[in-house]
Amino acid sequence: MMKNNLEPQLxxxxxxxxxxxxxxLGYDExxxxxxxxxxxxxxxxxxxxxxxxxxxxxxxLYALIARDRHANLAVYRTEVGASFPSLTLSCPQIHLFERExxxxxxxxxxxxxxxxxxxxxxxxxxxxxVWGRPLDTHPRPGDMEFYWIDGEGVHEVAVGPVHAGIIxxxxxxxxxxxxxxxxxxxxxxxxxxxxxxxxxxxxxxFTMAQMETIAGDTTIGHGLAYCQVIEALSGCVVSxxxxxxxxxxLELERLANHVGDIGALAxxxxxxxxxxFCGRLRGDYLNLSAALCGSRxxxxxxxxxxxxxxxDAILAGGILTRIDEIEGNTLGALNLFFDEPSVLGRLEGTGxxxxxxxxxxxxxxxxxxxxxxxxxxxxxxxTGVYSRLFxxxxxxxxxxxxxxxxxxxxxxxxxxxLLRRIGTNLPAGPVKAPVGPLQSNALAVSLVEGxxxxxxxxxxxxxxxRLRRYKIVDPSFHNWSGLAMALRxxxxxxxxxxxKSFGLSYCGFDx
Amino acid sequence: MLRVISERFQQGFxxxxxxxxxxxxxxxxxxxxxxxxxxxxxxxxxxxLCPFGACTVWEGKMxxxxxxxLFCADCPACPQGxxxxxxxxxxxxxxxxxxxxxxxxxxxxxxxxxxxxxxxxRSLKLRxxxxxxxxxxxxxxxxxxxxxxxLGRFGIQFVASPRHADGILLTGPVTENMRSAVLDTYEAVxxxxxxxxxxxxxxxxxxxxxxxxxxxxxxxxxxxDLYIPGCPPHPYTILDGLLRLLGKR
Numbered sequence: 001m002m003k004n005n006l007e008p009q010l011x012x013x014x015x016x017x018x019x020x021x022x023x024x025l026g027y028d029e030x031x032x033x034x035x036x037x038x039x040x041x042x043x044x045x046x047x048x049x050x051x052x053x054x055x056x057x058x059x060x061l062y063a064l065i066a067r068d069r070h071a072n073l074a075v076y077r078t079e080v081g082a083s084f085p086s087l088t089l090s091c092p093q094i095h096l097f098e099r100e101x102x103x104x105x106x107x108x109x110x111x112x113x114x115x116x117x118x119x120x121x122x123x124x125x126x127x128x129x130v131w132g133r134p135l136d137t138h139p140r141p142g143d144m145e146f147y148w149i150d151g152e153g154v155h156e157v158a159v160g161p162v163h164a165g166i167i168x169x170x171x172x173x174x175x176x177x178x179x180x181x182x183x184x185x186x187x188x189x190x191x192x193x194x195x196x197x198x199x200x201x202x203x204x205x206f207t208m209a210q211m212e213t214i215a216g217d218t219t220i221g222h223g224l225a226y227c228q229v230i231e232a233l234s235g236c237v238v239s240x241x242x243x244x245x246x247x248x249x250l251e252l253e254r255l256a257n258h259v260g261d262i263g264a265l266a267x268x269x270x271x272x273x274x275x276x277f278c279g280r281l282r283g284d285y286l287n288l289s290a291a292l293c294g295s296r297x298x299x300x301x302x303x304x305x306x307x308x309x310x311x312d313a314i315l316a317g318g319i320l321t322r323i324d325e326i327e328g329n330t331l332g333a334l335n336l337f338f339d340e341p342s343v344l345g346r347l348e349g350t351g352x353x354x355x356x357x358x359x360x361x362x363x364x365x366x367x368x369x370x371x372x373x374x375x376x377x378x379x380x381x382x383t384g385v386y387s388r389l390f391x392x393x394x395x396x397x398x399x400x401x402x403x404x405x406x407x408x409x410x411x412x413x414x415x416x417x418l419l420r421r422i423g424t425n426l427p428a429g430p431v432k433a434p435v436g437p438l439q440s441n442a443l444a445v446s447l448v449e450g451x452x453x454x455x456x457x458x459x460x461x462x463x464x465x466r467l468r469r470y471k472i473v474d475p476s477f478h479n480w481s482g483l484a485m486a487l488r489x490x491x492x493x494x495x496x497x498x499x500k501s502f503g504l505s506y507c508g509f510d511x
Numbered sequence: 512m513l514r515v516i517s518e519r520f521q522q523g524f525x526x527x528x529x530x531x532x533x534x535x536x537x538x539x540x541x542x543x544x545x546x547x548x549x550x551x552x553x554x555x556x557x558x559x560l561c562p563f564g565a566c567t568v569w570e571g572k573m574x575x576x577x578x579x580x581l582f583c584a585d586c587p588a589c590p591q592g593x594x595x596x597x598x599x600x601x602x603x604x605x606x607x608x609x610x611x612x613x614x615x616x617x618x619x620x621x622x623x624x625x626x627x628x629x630x631x632x633r634s635l636k637l638r639x640x641x642x643x644x645x646x647x648x649x650x651x652x653x654x655x656x657x658x659x660x661x662l663g664r665f666g667i668q669f670v671a672s673p674r675h676a677d678g679i680l681l682t683g684p685v686t687e688n689m690r691s692a693v694l695d696t697y698e699a700v701x702x703x704x705x706x707x708x709x710x711x712x713x714x715x716x717x718x719x720x721x722x723x724x725x726x727x728x729x730x731x732x733x734x735x736d737l738y739i740p741g742c743p744p745h746p747y748t749i750l751d752g753l754l755r756l757l758g759k760r
Contacts, residue, residue, distance in 0.1 A: 164671035194724035205562035216647030279657030294539035300584025
């Protein structure tokens with residue numbers, strides 16, 4: 001029996017590795033290593049194709065395995081031809097990564113149990129579409145074989161892409177027996193803007209704006225992840241002061257969205273007091289981001305090298321005073337919600353996901369923490385001020401909508417505390433450092449705990465120090481599968497509640 | 512119940528005084544640009560430097576297309592540093608050309624013509640369609656329904672079906688995968704109807720205008736009645752635009 005190569009290149013969050021040091025393994029050994037890593041508690045943070053340097057070179061696959069307990073990531077690399085044996089059956093958390101590789105580069109993961117298009121775009125290179133779709137026309141979104149159940153009393157409900165509220169588009173297919181949902185299939189891609197291909201040969205002057213709009217409600221999360229990749233590749237050291245301001249912006253983003261999401265849950269339950277209080281409070285937190293940088297969503301704050309806006313003592317004091325004012329209202333609105341029997345009756349036991357399903361699917365962020373799975377890159381892959389100040393990892397056990405709501409509540413409380421601790425003790429110094437050229441032939445990885453969960457960005461440069469491949473993994477990429485599982489054996493009328501309790505991004509998935 | 516009432520008392524009355532009083536926006540808010548000084552003779556640097564093609568020089572004067580402008584905090588367009596963003600949040604206009612701004616009076620949106628104003632002036636129901644929007648424009652439309660803005664008091668409401676709507680409000684660069692859904696939604700709205708494009712993406716594709724996966728916003732797809740620029744526009748920018756369209760400002 002061959003020995004597993006479990007001595008890969010290891011790097012920490014925000015570090016770079018020279019591509020020459022990453023050994024290219026045979027696919028068999030690559031797959032054995034991946035499975036062994038996952039068995040040992042690793043997670044597939046990213047798995048993606050990288051075209052060869054020469055035109056006729058085979059496609060390479062890169063895998064980044066997050067070893068949470070060791071606070072590092074292992075890099076694996078292999079080459080594949082027109083097809084490669086799928087690992088999904090042994091390791092379900094990579095099922096979407098394999099579908100993504102198939103759609104982007106026209107290579108087939110053989111024996112993939114669920115091989116369908118993901119985003120409905122043309123193949124990025126080569127002359128093969130895995131599904132035999134014509135190469136000269138744009139694929140039609142949603143044009144695929146949906147899982148289908150037949151039998152007496154079984155019916156299908158199709159929803160979307162345009163939904164009833166002010167919400168992004170996506171398509172949902174429910175297979176129902178009466179009111180009971182046997183299976184939900186989620187087909188996205190409607191928001192696909194082709195972000196990753198536009199990064200090639202970058203960074204470009206328009207890149208930062210695109211990074212801030214990967215998912216507009218995670219402007220700081222994605223913007224920061226991108227900046228950390230560029231800083232790692234250019235060897236730029238960000239000042240403590242800039243790190244602190246970035247962390248404040250990230251926590252404000254978390255607060256606005258967590259408070260807003262609980263308000264939206266209250267709206268769906270029909271508990272209007274908290275719905276209306278939280279609608280206002282969410283805006284109060286967004287307005288604090290605007291006080292910091294002029295934009296309620298944090299546009300223009302984070303840039304490679306630091307931040308564009310300093311936080312002087314008067315403004316920092318003003319923000320903290322305002323937090324003191326709205327903290328009471330926030331706790332009042334949320335406590336009212338979680339003490340209300342009719343609210344608990346709707347949330348408890350609804351949309352349950354077991355811990356083992358959460359681990360198998362590789363769920364991250366709020367959805368994972370609600371299932372008793374501790375996942376938080378502020379804690380495990382810590383950077384900046386978090387290494388000193390973050391020690392309160394929130395975990396709930398029940399895996400239902402109640403747990404997902406309660407994780408948000410507790411995280412909001414932690415964020416308020418963090419804001420105070422950072423804001424009252426801002427380090428002195430500059431807020432922006434110059435950024436030099438990017439290291440050539442290198443790979444850098446960056447993990448940021450956005451409000452939904454772990455945002456992963458990976459940048460790979462060519463010999464000239466331009467981006468040869470850039471991979472973005474939004475937490476929603478993993479977590480939409482969790483929502484599909486949560487709906488099993490639930491009623492179709494519970495879908496809005498389950499959906500809100502996950503609170504996932506369409507454009508973050510579609511890129 | 513007593514606890515709900517007590518909490519309601521604690522939370523206070525929060526609906527803004529808009530439009531009777533102007534909103535207070537933070538000092539760092541970036542609204543209508545100002546151009547300080549004159550362009551140096553023959554300088555056309557901004558045409559190359561704005562990554563989104565928002566700037567052109569016409570007869571020696573800079574013309575900024577607010578439909579393309581993202582109001583970047585680190586606007587790279589003018590090497591002379593002539594561009595500064597002011598605090599005026601009112602940006603909505605009726606015509607695409609009205610967004611070409613060179614520092615003179617800004618042509619804020621005029622009301623609808625009498626026939627449609629008579630129909631919609633006191634009750635406008637809108638179907639919102641996101642077509643590649645990043646959820647920021649969408650969130651700032653959604654927030655108009657909260658008690659701070661209380662959109663309903665102006666007779667404006669977002670509805671769940673195009674069949675119930677008087678028009679569509681579109682966000683996003685119109686991805687190729689949403690193009691037919693946008694056109695279908697528009698067709699499903701009974702006429703006469705209005706079309707509103709919100710945000711740089713909806714107007715011209717925004718940061719994604721160069722992508723082959725988008726249609727550069729509503730552009731040539733549909734006749735647009737109201738353009739609301741920004742990335743994303745402030746909720747008061749959107750509300751101001753809607754009220755102007757209905758002749759309420």
